[in-house]
Amino acid sequence: MKRLMIGLAMLAFSACEENDRVEATVVPELTKPVAAVKLFALECGRLHLEDIAMFSDEHVYDGQARDLVDPCYLIRHARGDLIWDAGIPPALAAASVDKDAEETTTLSETLEQQLAELGVAPADIDYFSISHSHYDHLGNAALFAGATWIVDKDERDWMFREEARQASNFAEYAALESAKTTLIEGDGDYDVFGDGSAIIVQAPGHTPGHTVLLLTTANSGKVLLTGDMWHLAEAREKRTVPAFNFDRAMTLASMDKVEALATASGAKVIRQHVPEDFASLPKFPEALE
């Protein structure tokens, strides 16, 4: 395979001597390593909400109850392991078993326990990234303070603003402040492994620096993990905007951007909190490859 790639690269090189236009279109595709990721979907909590009114600023869902999942993802690549989103705080899940509560959270096995089934310890993880900084995506963040944290600059600023430092969940991610950090600045994408197999794409609006993750697997095509772009199955079609989003117009523009990305890439779209989307991925410890 390696020999073939070198041969193709030389072909492309000799072609570009004759025609400069060839260089731009052919060489990058042929010289890039062809790599793929394995995607493990881990259950990092389940939520039962008695009233999902908060998921529409136009009161589309008032009075409805709903069950949501709250996954974490392990993405494995020859160049390292990435954790995408960190679930609810395990301590919160253990404390919330009151059946009359308006919101109950449950967790059957911690992220750490699940990773151990693969022989992976949190300290082995090379890269950590989150779709955004709400409590249900940061619950286990402190476990990965030794990894390289890849984060949108706007989101990081938001997480460490004075008001956030006073919030009850600040302690769960405070350790990230001194983590080795790769900041995503401007509006650009970020290629985690440098070969196009895991690309973080900015989709702000839910929070100032909300992001989604486009993955390429070897045999199952592309997968787009969409964070909290759509919390509910029907939210994608209805284009509803949660009442607690940071910016409505930004949210709608990001929905357009993510839809266009889904169409262009042909990716399988995962609405991360939607139980049927979670169930459509291989059951851990199996991976999508």
Ligand SMILES: [Zn+2]
């Ligand atoms: Zn969420």
